[in-house]
Amino acid sequence: MNTIESPNYMNAKKGILSWLFTLDHKRIGILYLIGIMAAFALGGILAMLIRMELIHPGQDIMDADTYNQVFTLHGAVMIFLFIIPSIPAALGNFFLPIMIGARDVAFPKLNLASWWIFIGGSLFAVFSMYAGAVDTGWTFYTPYSTKTGTAVISMTLGVFILGFSSIFTGLNFIVTIHKLRAPGLTWYKLPLFVWGLYATAIIQVLATPVLGMTLILLILERVFQIGIFDPAMGGDPVLFQHFFWFYSHPAVYIMILPGMGIISELISVFAHKKIFGYKAIAYSSLAIAFISFLVWGHHMFVSGQSEIAAMIFSFLTFLVGIPSGIKVFNWLTTLYKGSITFETPMLYALSFLFLFTIGGLTGIFLGALATDVHLHDTYFVVAHFHYVMVGGTVMAFMGGLHYWWPKMFGRMYNEKWAKFAALLIFVGFNITFFTQFILGSQGMPRRYYNYLDQYQPLHAFSSYGSWILGLGFLIAFIYLFYAAFKGRPAGRNPWGALTFEWETPSPPPTENFDKDPVLRHEPYDYDKVLVERTYPEK
Amino acid sequence: MNHKEGHPEFLAHHFAEPEQQHESAKFGMWVFLLTEILLFGGLFLAYTVFRSWNPDMFYNAHLALDRTLGAVNTVVLITSSLTMALAIRSIQLNRKKHSMYFLIATLVFAAVFLVIKYFEYSHKIHLGQLPGKYYTYTGIEGNNPHIFFGIYFAMTGLHGVHVIAGMIIISWILIRASRNHFSHEYYTPMEMTGLYWHLVDLIWIFLFPLFYLIG
Numbered sequence: 001m002n003t004i005e006s007p008n009y010m011n012a013k014k015g016i017l018s019w020l021f022t023l024d025h026k027r028i029g030i031l032y033l034i035g036i037m038a039a040f041a042l043g044g045i046l047a048m049l050i051r052m053e054l055i056h057p058g059q060d061i062m063d064a065d066t067y068n069q070v071f072t073l074h075g076a077v078m079i080f081l082f083i084i085p086s087i088p089a090a091l092g093n094f095f096l097p098i099m100i101g102a103r104d105v106a107f108p109k110l111n112l113a114s115w116w117i118f119i120g121g122s123l124f125a126v127f128s129m130y131a132g133a134v135d136t137g138w139t140f141y142t143p144y145s146t147k148t149g150t151a152v153i154s155m156t157l158g159v160f161i162l163g164f165s166s167i168f169t170g171l172n173f174i175v176t177i178h179k180l181r182a183p184g185l186t187w188y189k190l191p192l193f194v195w196g197l198y199a200t201a202i203i204q205v206l207a208t209p210v211l212g213m214t215l216i217l218l219i220l221e222r223v224f225q226i227g228i229f230d231p232a233m234g235g236d237p238v239l240f241q242h243f244f245w246f247y248s249h250p251a252v253y254i255m256i257l258p259g260m261g262i263i264s265e266l267i268s269v270f271a272h273k274k275i276f277g278y279k280a281i282a283y284s285s286l287a288i289a290f291i292s293f294l295v296w297g298h299h300m301f302v303s304g305q306s307e308i309a310a311m312i313f314s315f316l317t318f319l320v321g322i323p324s325g326i327k328v329f330n331w332l333t334t335l336y337k338g339s340i341t342f343e344t345p346m347l348y349a350l351s352f353l354f355l356f357t358i359g360g361l362t363g364i365f366l367g368a369l370a371t372d373v374h375l376h377d378t379y380f381v382v383a384h385f386h387y388v389m390v391g392g393t394v395m396a397f398m399g400g401l402h403y404w405w406p407k408m409f410g411r412m413y414n415e416k417w418a419k420f421a422a423l424l425i426f427v428g429f430n431i432t433f434f435t436q437f438i439l440g441s442q443g444m445p446r447r448y449y450n451y452l453d454q455y456q457p458l459h460a461f462s463s464y465g466s467w468i469l470g471l472g473f474l475i476a477f478i479y480l481f482y483a484a485f486k487g488r489p490a491g492r493n494p495w496g497a498l499t500f501e502w503e504t505p506s507p508p509p510t511e512n513f514d515k516d517p518v519l520r521h522e523p524y525d526y527d528k529v530l531v532e533r534t535y536p537e538k
Numbered sequence: 539m540n541h542k543e544g545h546p547e548f549l550a551h552h553f554a555e556p557e558q559q560h561e562s563a564k565f566g567m568w569v570f571l572l573t574e575i576l577l578f579g580g581l582f583l584a585y586t587v588f589r590s591w592n593p594d595m596f597y598n599a600h601l602a603l604d605r606t607l608g609a610v611n612t613v614v615l616i617t618s619s620l621t622m623a624l625a626i627r628s629i630q631l632n633r634k635k636h637s638m639y640f641l642i643a644t645l646v647f648a649a650v651f652l653v654i655k656y657f658e659y660s661h662k663i664h665l666g667q668l669p670g671k672y673y674t675y676t677g678i679e680g681n682n683p684h685i686f687f688g689i690y691f692a693m694t695g696l697h698g699v700h701v702i703a704g705m706i707i708i709s710w711i712l713i714r715a716s717r718n719h720f721s722h723e724y725y726t727p728m729e730m731t732g733l734y735w736h737l738v739d740l741i742w743i744f745l746f747p748l749f750y751l752i753g
Contacts, residue, residue: 106562107562107566108550167573171573172566174566175569178562178565179562179565180552180562205569205572208573209576209579210576210577210579212577213577213578213579213581214580216696217581217584224669224670224671224672226670226685227671227682228588233682234588235685236587243580243583511551
């Protein structure tokens with residue numbers, strides 16, 4: 001029974017053009033996956049270079065100006081080219097329509113356009129590497145970004161264009177979830193991954209245009225010197241920070257919310273137990289999306305905003321801990337007395353629980369005014385951010401990738417290699433970044449090229465960790481790539497999961513389902529369905 | 539799953555019925571308009587910040603704008619919104635010819651708007667009432683009057699780009715209408731264009747008092 005079913009979306013049409021101009025959301029998801037993987041590889045290599053340089057004080061492999069360009073590109077590539085589109089545009093595009101029993105997203109042409117815009121924006125961003133790589137940091141703070149001789153315009157134009165790609169994906173998802181659900185699939189029967197994507201899409205649609213406007217103003221400032229960010233001309237550089245973080249703080253929830261959606265799926269599937277607190281998890285996604293718009297000022301505690309504003313932003317920042325905590329405790333409660341199995345996706349889900357909790361808690365330290373003044377712009381912030389983004393989002397992405405790989409390609413990866421890679425990634429990540437919490441609390445500033453000798457052992461330790469981490473990802477991509485073509489056929493439902501995508505063949509046919517999906521149970525009814533499978537009625 | 543019998547030509551394969559397709563398009567368009575409002579929202583915020591810091595300079599600088607031309611342009615754009623709405627009404631009644639005439643009228647009004655804007659711009663360029671370092675005019679009292687013109691050109695310029703984009707889309711709709719793509723059963727693209735055009739009009743209705751009618 002475990003064979004590759006044909007025809008499927010992969011072999012329905014042939015030729016490179018049938019991929020580049022496809023309107024099939026699954027193929028567009030694969031195209032996105034290729035694009036973001038390339039970006040992840042590029043950003044990863046840049047990260048390894050940064051750690052290589054920092055292994056000793058002073059110059060090791062590059063000079064100080066090059067170092068500034070490398071960490072800027074690492075940040076910009078990882079954020080705008082990889083992590084923002086990663087889960088929604090690749091896995092979301094592929095699975096959102098199938099999970100709600102639809103044949104495609106609401107606007108397939110817009111979906112294809114968003115991928116082409118993504119490629120166009122990425123080219124601008126990568127082109128800036130040749131045109132004089134940007135050295136401002138990924139935040140493009142004025143006044144330096146209006147003065148530096150590097151290719152700020154090419155990079156910000158690239159990010160501006162990428163923003164449209166993100167907006168179109170979000171818009172498409174919102175309409176798809178509202179209008180294309182299968183008959184009978186009401187909101188509270190949606191898989192939680194769909195809820196996560198929905199909350200993400202709201203932020204994408206509401207916040208991204210403001211970033212677009214900010215970058216246009218920055219370009220105008222550079223080209224025409226309109227002076228609105230220049231104090232000498234009556235402008236205000238802090239205004240840029242307000243504009244920038246009004247998008248870029250919600251943007252970190254664009255990055256984490258879809259990951260939380262994946263974790264909700266994985267925990268329930270591999271604990272073989274109904275998810276605990278479905279509505280609480282669903283609504284906490286929306287709550288995070290809502291609060292995300294009210295906390296941007298916590299990036300600016302030392303930028304000269306008023307004390308009362310800082311206090312309000314600090315208080316609002318603490319509020320984010322509530323819905324995040326609700327999620328973590330609901331996942332833990334789902335695990336409690338579940339029949340847990342430890343397949344690779346579950347290892348990533350458990351890594352997420354562990355690492356995201358550390359990332360979240362250290363976020364509370366940084367949200368507190370007095371501690372933030374001490375920790376601001378140190379490696380503590382770098383470590384916190386990477387615990388949330390790599391320990392959170394990338395772990396969820398890897399979990400989702402392993403979970404859905406057999407559905408996307410119809411073939412299974414090598415479980416032993418997968419577990420080994422997951423272990424390397426978990427260990428390597430903690431060696432690299434936990435060390436940076438200590439560095440930061442001792443006062444090592446972020447983005448510095450050189451440092452005092454006292455920090456050298458910890459810096460070197462962190463760099464060794466990055467090699468383990470890099471090796472883990474390398475192994476993962478090798479066996480995943482191999483599995484896509486040569487793995488053993490996986491069958492329709494290798495995990496015994498209950499959502500719609502597991503009822504269709506692997507890989508799915510172009511129209512997603514061989515027969516119209518029928519809602520027989522809710523997405524997490526493991527208690528009921530497992531009983532029926534074990535004791536079938538005659 | 540092949541197309542079912544009686545599946546109308548305009549209905550995309552992944553929708554069950556025309557109603558669902560129309561509702562999806564409409565909802566998607568409203569979400570898009572929301573993003574447009576937020577795009578302009580950044581500029582409205584910049585306007586608010588700088589006007590609250592420099593109330594006197596903003597008052598003095600706004601006197602350099604021509605109220606009459608601004609008012610005429612407001613009337614022109616509102617009228618173009620009316621003709622756009624009438625074009626949709628006509629196609630709902632299956633009057634294709636009328637619908638096309640109204641679309642052409644909308645295009646003409648949009649062009650008139652841009653021509654008037656061109657004269658306003660060239661007058662200011664001539665006087666050196668320009669943003670940032672290009673500001674050479676000396677007749678306005680107050681701190682940094684170039685900021686007023688920086689925001690003025692950024693906001694009206696972005697709005698102008700939207701007018702041009704609107705004209706391109708309306709021309710495309712006009713061509714599709716002439717090829718009998720629309721009828722009282724299916725006119726979704728024309729209706730969506732109308733929604734967009736009304737938003738462009740609406741933004742101008744905010745820009746006009748904020749720049750031309752201070753104080």
